[in-house]
Amino acid sequence: MERARISARQLFMLAILFEHGSAMVIPLGVDAKQDVWLAILCGMVFGVGLLFVYYRLFTYYPNLPFTSYSQRIVGPFFGKVLALIYVLYFLYISARVLRDFGELLLTFAYPETPLFILNAVMMLTVMYAVYKGIEVIARASQLFFFSLYWILMLGFVLIIIAGEIDVRRLQPILEEGWPRIFHVVFTQTLYVPFGELVVFTMIFPYLRKEEKVWKAGFLALLLSGINLAMIMGMNVAALGADIVSRSTFPLLNTIQEIRVANFLERLDVLFMIALIVGGFFKVGVFFYAGVIGVADLFALKQYQRLVYPLGISVLFLSLAIASNFAEHIKEGLRIVTIYMHVPLQMIIPIFLLLIAMVKHQKKERKGR
Amino acid sequence: MWLRLRNQNKKQAYPCDKVAQEGIYGTIERDLHANIEKIRNITGNSADIVIRRFWLGKEDNLSSALCFVSGMVDENMVQQLFIEASVQLSFPSMCCDQLEYIEKKIATANTTRRVKQWNDVFSLLMSGESILFIHGMQEAISIAVKGGEYRAITEPSTQLSIRGPREGFTESLTTNVAMVRRRIQHPHVWVEAITVGEVTHTNVRIMYMKGIADDNIVEEVRSRLQRICMDGVLESGYIEQFIEDETFTTFPTIYHTERPDSVAANLLEGRVAIFVEGTPFVLIAPAVFIQFFQAVEDYYARFDIATALRFLRILVFFISLVAPSLYIAATTFHQEMIPTSLVIAIAAQRESVPFPAFVEAVIMEVTFEILREAGVRLPRTVGQAVSIVGALVIGQAAVEAGFVSSVMVIVVSITAIASFATPSFAIAVSARLIRFLLMVLAALFGFYGILIGLIWMTIHLCSLRSFGVPYMTPLAPLIPTNLRDTFVRFPLWALTDRPHGIAEETNIVRQGDEQRPKPNQEMRREGDEN
Numbered sequence: 067m068e069r070a071r072i073s074a075r076q077l078f079m080l081a082i083l084f085e086h087g088s089a090m091v092i093p094l095g096v097d098a099k100q101d102v103w104l105a106i107l108c109g110m111v112f113g114v115g116l117l118f119v120y121y122r123l124f125t126y127y128p129n130l131p132f133t134s135y136s137q138r139i140v141g142p143f144f145g146k147v148l149a150l151i152y153v154l155y156f157l158y159i160s161a162r163v164l165r166d167f168g169e170l171l172l173t174f175a176y177p178e179t180p181l182f183i184l185n186a187v188m189m190l191t192v193m194y195a196v197y198k199g200i201e202v203i204a205r206a207s208q209l210f211f212f213s214l215y216w217i218l219m220l221g222f223v224l225i226i227i228a229g230e231i232d233v234r235r236l237q238p239i240l241e242e243g244w245p246r247i248f249h250v251v252f253t254q255t256l257y258v259p260f261g262e263l264v265v266f267t268m269i270f271p272y273l274r275k276e277e278k279v280w281k282a283g284f285l286a287l288l289l290s291g292i293n294l295a296m297i298m299g300m301n302v303a304a305l306g307a308d309i310v311s312r313s314t315f316p317l318l319n320t321i322q323e324i325r326v327a328n329f330l331e332r333l334d335v336l337f338m339i340a341l342i343v344g345g346f347f348k349v350g351v352f353f354y355a356g357v358i359g360v361a362d363l364f365a366l367k368q369y370q371r372l373v374y375p376l377g378i379s380v381l382f383l384s385l386a387i388a389s390n391f392a393e394h395i396k397e398g399l400r401i402v403t404i405y406m407h408v409p410l411q412m413i414i415p416i417f418l419l420l421i422a423m424v425k426h427q428k429k430e431r432k433g434r
Numbered sequence: 435m436w437l438r439l440r441n442q443n444k445k446q447a448y449p450c451d452k453v454a455q456e457g458i459y460g461t462i463e464r465d466l467h468a469n470i471e472k473i474r475n476i477t478g479n480s481a482d483i484v485i486r487r488f489w490l491g492k493e494d495n496l497s498s499a500l501c502f503v504s505g506m507v508d509e510n511m512v513q514q515l516f517i518e519a520s521v522q523l524s525f526p527s528m529c530c531d532q533l534e535y536i537e538k539k540i541a542t543a544n545t546t547r548r549v550k551q552w553n554d555v556f557s558l559l560m561s562g563e564s565i566l567f568i569h570g571m572q573e574a575i576s577i578a579v580k581g582g583e584y585r586a587i588t589e590p591s592t593q594l595s596i597r598g599p600r601e602g603f604t605e606s607l608t609t610n611v612a613m614v615r616r617r618i619q620h621p622h623v624w625v626e627a628i629t630v631g632e633v634t635h636t637n638v639r640i641m642y643m644k645g646i647a648d649d650n651i652v653e654e655v656r657s658r659l660q661r662i663c664m665d666g667v668l669e670s671g672y673i674e675q676f677i678e679d680e681t682f683t684t685f686p687t688i689y690h691t692e693r694p695d696s697v698a699a700n701l702l703e704g705r706v707a708i709f710v711e712g713t714p715f716v717l718i719a720p721a722v723f724i725q726f727f728q729a730v731e732d733y734y735a736r737f738d739i740a741t742a743l744r745f746l747r748i749l750v751f752f753i754s755l756v757a758p759s760l761y762i763a764a765t766t767f768h769q770e771m772i773p774t775s776l777v778i779a780i781a782a783q784r785e786s787v788p789f790p791a792f793v794e795a796v797i798m799e800v801t802f803e804i805l806r807e808a809g810v811r812l813p814r815t816v817g818q819a820v821s822i823v824g825a826l827v828i829g830q831a832a833v834e835a836g837f838v839s840s841v842m843v844i845v846v847s848i849t850a851i852a853s854f855a856t857p858s859f860a861i862a863v864s865a866r867l868i869r870f871l872l873m874v875l876a877a878l879f880g881f882y883g884i885l886i887g888l889i890w891m892t893i894h895l896c897s898l899r900s901f902g903v904p905y906m907t908p909l910a911p912l913i914p915t916n917l918r919d920t921f922v923r924f925p926l927w928a929l930t931d932r933p934h935g936i937a938e939e940t941n942i943v944r945q946g947d948e949q950r951p952k953p954n955q956e957m958r959r960e961g962d963e964n
Contacts, residue, residue: 075912171882175768179879187879191886191893198897205896205910206889332771335881342885 067131067271067362068199068369074278076204078286079211080351081266085290086214087348088166089259090297091317091341093310098250100236100307103299105250110291112251113260117287119415120263121280124270126422132267133359139422146363148414153359155410156265157376160352161383162398164189167345168384169391174318175338185384188342192350193377196357197370200272203350210343218293221321221336222300228324230304254399257407259294260287264411268355353380449632450663459552466497466569473501476556483559488516490536490568492524497569506562508581515542515564515579533568537575545578557635584609590692590714592859595731602692603714607637610694610709610716614641617698622646628659630673630710634666638673639709641697646704648938654901655706655719670710670717677719679899684864687900689721696730702944704937720900720936722907724920726858727751732923740923747857748921754852754865758795759876759884761845765791767880783839792877794838798846799870801827806850907935927951 072080098105127135132152137145168185176184195203225231240247263283270279301316304323310316318337325331357376361369388394459476463469470485477483482504490496500519502512523539525532537546549555549565550573559565562580587609590602603610611625626640638659642652658677667673670690678687691697692714697707700718708717727747732740765784769777787794805824809817833840849869856862868891875883898905908916913934918924927949931942 073911076910175880175882184879184882187882187886191889194890195893198893202893202897205904205906206893208910208912209892209896209906329773331773334771335768338881339885342882343889346889 067358070199070201070272071274072201072204072269072272073274074282076208077266077269077273077279078282080204080207080269080347081263081283081286082290082293083207083211083214083344083347084265084351085259085263085286086293086340087259087344088163088170088341089294090344091170091315091337092166093313093316094258094294094298095250095255096298096307096311096316097254098247099241099311100238100302101240101247102250102302102307102310103236103295104239105247105255106295106298107291108247108251109255109260110287110295112256113263113287113291114284116256116261116411116415117263117283119419120267120270121283123415123419123422124267124276124279126426128276129271131269131271131358131362132264133362135422136418139418139425148418149359149363152410153356153363155406156268156352156359157356157380158383158387158406159262159265160192160349160356161380161387162394162402163345163348163352164192164380164384165387165394166398167341167349169394170315170341170345173391174315175334182381182385186381188345188349189377189381189384191346192353193373195346195350196354196377197373200269200354200358203347203354207347210347214340214343217336217339218297221324221333222296224324224326224330224333225300225304225320228326230320230323231300232303235303235306236299253403257403257411260291261407261411263287264415265352265355267415268358269351353377356380448663459556461550462552462555462567462572462574464570464572466499466567469567469574470499470501472552473555473559476552486516488520490519490523492521496532499567500564501559501567502564502579503559503562506582507564507579511542511579511581512564515540515577518542519566533571533573533575536566536568540575540577542577542579547576547578548573549576550574560635561637587613593691593693593696593729593857595693595729595734597734598731599693599695601694603694603716605712605714607639607709607711610714611639611641613694614697614701614707617694618643618701623701626656628656630659630662631667632663632665634668636667637711638667641701641707641709643701643704645941646702646932646937647706648704648936651720651901651903651936652706655708659708667710669713670708670715673708673710674717679901683894683898684867685723685895685898685905686726686858686860686864687719687721687898687905689718689725689858690715690860691718692716693730699730699733703932720903722900722903722936723895723905724909726861727856728919729857733926737923737925741921744921744923747855750852750855751861751865754849754856754862755869756872756884756888757845757849757852758799758869759872759887761842762791762795762873763876763880763884766877780839780841783841786836787839788836789838790877791842792873794842795845795873796870798832798838798842799849799873801832802846802850803866903936908933911935925950 095102095105095109123132123135127138130138133149136148136152139145140148164185167188168181171184172179172181195206266283270276270283273279273282297317298310301310301320304320305313305316309319313319315337317340318334321333321337324333353376357369357372360366360372360376366372388397459472463472466487470487473483473485483501484504485499485501487497487499490498498519500512500515518540519536523536525535533548537548540546547558549558555565555574555576558576562582564577564579566575566577568574584606585604587601587604589600593602601613603613615623615625620643622644624642624644628638628640629635630638640652640655640659655677659673662673662676664672664676674688674690675681680687689700691700697716697718701707705718705720708719710717727744729743732743735743764772765780772780784791789797802824805820805827808820809824812820829843832838833843853862853866856865868887872884872887875887877883879886896904896906896910904911907913908920915931916933916935918929919933923929927945930945930947932944934942
């Protein structure tokens with residue numbers, strides 16, 4: 067861990083940007099058709115449960131990141147193995163998000179540019195930010211939080227003014243009942259983006275006032291859940307469930323619908339700002355957690371030395387994980403969710419929490 | 435490699451240790467002739483050092499000499515001093531110590547001081563004091579008769595205002611300090627003296643409000659100033675470069691001003707001012723980013739106007755930063771984002787232009803920078819010729835020759851005007867440099883490049899600190915109370931707190947509650963009857 071302190075407000079804004087990250091632009095939970103907003107809200111509710119698990123773990127070890135307290139809970143050997151798995155997971159996900167991001171840019175604006183170049187430019191920026199440390203990332207998140215929010219509000223107002231919203235497209239609600247919604251929740255929306263908050267177990271210890279972690283995290287989750295539900299709901303209301311479920315970037319299609327007074331049109335640049343800023347923070351937080359995790363696991367004093375080697379590894383990993391976009395998406399939905407998200411976001415943390423609770427109860431009894 | 439280069443230069447050590455230097459010239463001798471010879475020797479018999487020998491006192495029994503540097507002393511005072519010392523002074527028969535008697539009897543000067551070491555003699559002599567040597571005494575008397583010509587107080591030439599005081603700082607340190615002192619008549623305005631420069635012995639004053647300024651910041655300023663060890667300080671810019679937090683940045687982390695009202699306002703906000711002898715520019719630390727968009731006039735104008743101007747300035751900063759790169763990105767990569775009729779108009783103009791948009795933009799921007807640089811350095815009389823040539827070259831001939839498109843001319847002019855409209859020159863210059871970087875990024879990656887560039891800039895800005903204060907305060911870290919004086923300026927009665935994070939936290943409130951002006955109810959009733 068580096069010597070740094072961030073405030074609860076900064077954590078809140080960082081978490082919001084992180085949650086919005088790529089979730090805002092990709093077709094999130096579109097298998098739920100016009101009920102997609104409901105699926106996101108349900109995902110958020112269960113996400114609160116997961117956040118509570120991470121928070122309880124944090125309260126037992128308020129000064130340690132995940133990679134350290136896993137060793138306290140299940141012993142040095144298994145703890146280190148677990149920590150290693152998590153570190154690799156964080157780095158892998160940051161490579162995945164980077165790939166997502168590069169592919170999005172490639173398809174929508176830069177068809178001629180090699181993926182490597184787009185990814186490399188982004189990764190260099192992320193590496194620079196991570197090199198500067200969590201305090202700087204957190205401060206930058208405060209600046210970008212407001213700019214992103216202004217852009218979102220602007221887009222929202224413009225869509226309403228342009229008269230693209232048709233609430234009837236959101237009907238019928240619960241056409242196929244709750245089972246389909248829960249299917250979507252437990253295969254998609256719970257893990258991305260809400261369960262991904264597991265990465266914040268590496269960042270919670272930096273908080274200046276530890277009692278505010280829950281409030282900041284909970285509010286961030288709540289607000290981003292509502293925002294994402296609104297964005298996807300808006301997409302459906304503007305385009306119809308059918309187009310949304312087949313689109314690669316529903317938000318882009320919605321924004322392209324905006325035509326106000328023959329002047330405000332083709333506002334793709336708004337989409338691009340949201341995409342780049344969000345992508346930056348998502349890749350950045352995962353990569354930071356990975357770097358700090360490695361430094362913590364191998365007891366390195368200066369984590370900065372890891373930034374360049376690991377950054378370049380992530381960059382090449384982002385190119386190597388799939389040979390094309392379709393394969394990448396399929397991996398994400400089929401393999402990563404089942405073999406990575408479910409165990410690492412849900413099962414292991416709950417398991418660790420149970421052990422930690424038992425251990426602490428024993429300690430308390432001994433104390434008496 | 436950098437380190438290696440630096441180490442090579444370090445082979446010859448610089449004598450920074452002030453204690454070791456003391457006493458290299460020894461002490462004053464009893465013999466007057468020997469002392470005079472010593473001064474002549476060490477100063478190389480310089481023409482401007484006047485050594486006037488005379489008989490001290492009415493009794494004419496003390497051979498003595500007065501030594502001073504011509505031009506640095508007040509001639510009238512020196513004249514008076516002679517009259518006093520040689521005509522009026524008389525020793526009573528029963529005297530204790532002649533030296534002490536003389537020292538106390540001389541009334542012309544404000545302060546007198548006895549010196550024994552040659553080192554002190556020379557530093558006082560060079561700073562403009564007169565030294566009185568008396569035959570047979572092992573000590574000399576230094577008499578403060580500093581004077582000489584300085585530029586008069588005039589209107590500041592870099593920070594003009596429509597409403598507000600018209601006086602600006604001068605090159606005289608004492609005048610500058612007094613100008614601020616006159617504005618804040620409070621005993622807690624503390625002024626510390628320090629000398630910087632091993633050869634120039636430049637006088638520097640640290641000024642702050644005790645109890646309002648954070649003691650840690652004051653201590654940090656003091657220790658950074660004391661650490662400086664170099665030959666000469668000729669302007670406050672020298673000091674700025676030795677005490678700033680980060681060298682490798684285009685953004686200024688120390689504010690400088692030549693307006694005494696600006697310094698006074700900053701002192702009241704808990705900042706520290708650094709005055710340097712010989713320059714009208716006073717440094718103010720710690721400085722935050724938003725400060726460079728605040729003009730003193732904002733506080734003299736009413737709040738709504740001030741707020742509108744603040745918004746305008748930030749917009750202007752962004753324009754001067756991104757306008758050419760937006761043009762490059764839009765014409766090279768994102769034609770579909772420009773409205774159709776406009777894109778046709780631009781394309782029609784660009785048809786005759788032989789260069790890609792990036793080259794076109796770089797040519798025009800560089801031409802403009804050349805013109806500006808020429809305009810700054812030229813004598814005033816020739817300046818007009820440059821502006822005419824510039825207007826013709828940039829404005830018309832280049833377009834008519836098919837060299838650049840007229841849209842590009844508009845973009846460059848807007849950028850140029852925008853960079854002039856930024857209130858602080860220091861931040862306008864950094865925008866100028868970053869602009870070229872963004873142009874390259876825009877040429878390579880379009881909007882993506884510009885955004886990435888801006889993210890880099892934001893991260894960089896967030897990583898900066900000025901004397902421990904994060905540079906983006908109060909935006910990041912967010913301090914809601916301070917936001918009242920950033921993009922918007924609240925009415926003065928609502929600015930209840932001094933800036934958090936800069937001023938002393940225990941004494942943060944600066945005005946009483948309920949300061950909002952309300953007309954008296956009775957007065958209003960009378961008005962209605964008429």
